[in-house]
Amino acid sequence: MTSVAERVDRLERQWAERPGVLGWLTTTDHKRVGLLYFWTTLVFFGAGGVEALIMRSQLIQPNNDLVGPETFDQLFTVHGMTMIFWFIIPMTTGAFGNYLVPLMIGARDMAFPRMNALSFWIFLASGIFLYIGLFSGFGPDAGWFNYVPLADRLHDPSRNIEFYTLGLAFNSIASTLTAANLIVTILKLRAPGMSFNRMPLFCFAFLAASFGLIFALPSLSVDLIFLFLQRNLGFHFFDVAHGGSSFLWQHLFWFFGHPEVYILIVPAFGIATEIIPAFTRRKMIAFPLVAIAELLVVFIGFGVWAHHMFATGLPTTTLVFFAGATSMVVIPSTIQVFAWCMSIYAGRPKFKTPLLFIIGFIVMFVAGGLTGIMFLAIPFDQQTTDTYFVVAHFHYIIFGAAVFPIFGGMYYWFPKVTGKLYFERPGQISFWIIFAGTNLLFFPMHIVGLLGMPRRVYTYPGDMGWTSYNVIESIGGYITAVGILALFTNLVVSYFRGAPAGPDPWHGPTLEWSVPSPPPEYNFAVIPTVSSAYANWDADDRERDGHRLTAGVGTLERGHEQHVSSLIDGWTSEIVDMPHSSPWPIALALALSLLFAMLVITHYLFAAIFAVVIALTLLGWHGKEPQES
Amino acid sequence: MSDVVAVDTRARERFPLGVWGIAMLIATEAALFAMMVGSYFYLRFKNAQWPPAGTPEPKVVVPLVLLGVLMLTAFPMWKAASSATPRRWLLLALVVQSGYFAMEVSDFRDDLRHFTPQQHAYGSIYYTLLGADHGHVAVGLLLDAWLLWKLLFGMTEFRRKAIRAIALYWYAVIVLTIVVTLTVTSPAFAR
């Protein structure tokens, strides 16, 4: 009779990674990939933050000359690109999604572990690619939205825009792979008994955001391909002199760009919908409404893109249609806001750091959402678009609705990932500093925008009455930076000096709290059975799992085994053998990097050669077949 | 050592994970082509004359006949995915698909003699759409060839799943080619 210890030992040996750096380079473990994403996105967050601080330092005084217009234009462009594509999306989907989704659904890894690793290495390479552009003086400089004709060859002759088109295209491959992986994982790898309606709300959110990425990113890709062809091979898509249209760039861009902003915040909603039950010690109010709302907000979000184009001179009927659609997309958000608030009200809240960040998130999201609603009044939009009022709106939304939950999530899952508890007092202090700093930074932007200050200006005249607001904003920026440094200092010190956390310090609702902290490579010694959306609160089920472990039922120890279930009901449909530890992902990412490098210097022959190398790498990747069951 | 979780008889195992993966690829590529086709029509309605003066109208008969031939290859791909002797069906599919591809390349080069993508947005979107579509056809040919090579070493569960996944890919490429062909020949229909 095999004992539990022997089973666990067998699993440990099966799932052990190669030691050292080689183990990290060839890892396919979703937790390691998640951590790689986590640290890398933090570096890009820092870069984006530094870019912001330099801009705020330039704008602290009128007619300042800290940086000139060329540098400033690259700063605001790369700041926007970095924060969206190299921080928020990879931090939510790549770090939180990869690390937590398999744990929450009772799986041992993502559906495609090697593709997961590939997405990370591609993401890293794309960031290096972009920043090589910036540091060599060829940073994109036409705004993150890169309108033509400004971005076409005539008006932006140097390589800057190639770093834009190719950098984003490169990055979007990583996001697409991650999204595809999350969708298949969430749909097919859930634990037995985890039917669709028993999935944690976090999974609904990540499913919605992933579908958003799958269907929205291609619109951007088409725009980028068209622009690359126009700039480098003489094609005509956007120039009216040859039958093209400047509007085409905008339509394609915003068809991607609007769903993108929901993709940014919906995963963060998912984080909030896990922290709230844990810290209010009750289930989420109106769970089905919240789940549907998370899916609906992305879906409806595909129909509103032209509200970014209200000032372009499109026909009034068109504008009114889009304003109407935009008012519809508000409803799923208001449903969620009130569900969160009522859950906090109806529960027994513990106002610890994670919940504080969620409360800060709710307040800032509502503030940003209210200014968003103002924009559906077309005449109002036509006054305030392209001013600092918009900058205020979207920073309240992005910083408030995406970054605050990310910070809250870092504190919430810190014990699970590190096995240590963080220091609570410094955590709360870091929250208040960041909350104060961000409000000081972004609130005055509403006012200065209403006073007429346009966006994307490297300086402004001293006699417009804008100066004092800019000073306050810049000071707010510095305070925010201090708060963020305090947050990370706390986490680092807690990592080294924190008390041991144990598996479940919060009595959290979801399955990741049922395994040790940090989780073993194989996550679950026995595949759990689930009968509600709050699986870790179902003591009977968890006790039954203990018996199953002793009896050796569902331990899946014969290889790198993973349970696959049916789509709707979570019935066991097969057991599959997963890949484990492979050099092919990093090899393929390297080959792709070389392809993009050749494209940015327009050496098409070498690019074609690397395309062949990529094909050969894919052959090698699929050379070894999984074991038959 | 009964560590196996019993398969639930209520679960109908329909698609292997690899097929789901290809489905995700198809979803994202479908969105890509939807935006390109949308761009075609957007540009078309922005231009009073389409094709512009001096550019010949698109051919209709040859592209539609070739399209029909490609559509027929769905049958051998389906047989390959479901029969016990897939190799002969894959080979048949590959031969016909390659013939189709060669004819398309020849037509493409012939078109280039009459108008280029550098002349006007019509040419740009025409060649981009056709080029992207047939890039996907070319990848399909490579996938067929890879399958045939793998099957030289015998059949395994993995290879059976791979045939199903690649058959699905081909169905999608065929649908894509229908859409793209109808799009680029549309000026000849709507007068």
Place this chain on the structure above:
Amino acid sequence: MLGGSVVGLGLIVAILVAAWFKRGVEGADRPGTITVIALGIVTPILVLAALFAYSDIFLIRGTSPPAAAAATNDLDVRVIGHQFWWEVRYPGSGVVTANEIHIPVRTHVIVSVHSDDVIHSFWVPQLNRKIDVFPDQVNRVELYADKPGRYRGQCAEFCGLQHAHMGFYVFADPPAEFAKWLRAQARPAKRFNALFDDKCSSCHAIQGTPAHSHVGPDLTHVGSRTSLAALTIPNTPAHLAEWLRNPQQVKPGSLMPDLNLTSSQVRRLTRYLESLK
């Protein structure tokens, strides 16, 4: 809208603050769900419908782009956006100027905008909404000033290095004064300057002289303008001299090149240009 937003945000904050004070007693699901539906679905639908109806059916009539100037007492002004200045034309009288628009007060002025290069946006906040300026098509916006005065406008779509310095003035004058201004602007310059013709005429026009190029702003009456380089610097001899000496220092990235003029040439050109009132 501000009032509504304050109420909305206040409500959320109130719920959260109440949660702080209430903690300890667990509440039931049903009243919570009812509140979510009432406040999260029903109330927003009503508020949004009202906002939509008021702004996008009623208010929008005043801000929609007008048709081309129809009635005879409307004024037609053409504006062409360039990197980084505004070309202004009055079709009726043939007047061409730059970065300054004069309009008669209490008159419907239809401004037709078009771009020569990239997308700009024409915006006079105090008079109306902004309208983007495209190379693809002509857009229109109505300006109606009910009081005389000077209204500041600026480019509101990022258009390159000197987007920040692409402003313009709209002067709303009493009708008689406007007519006088227009007549003065239509007169050609009285003096010719050989140095100008040599150094500047490849880009700038002065009516009444052989200089006819419209690559850069028309300078026929530059002496009468309030500012230079699209509101970058005030129009004084000292500032003009500095501009001529080193335009890339004043407005780096503008399309006016450094001409390496000597001090004497700068002095002579400044005197000439300031005399063109």
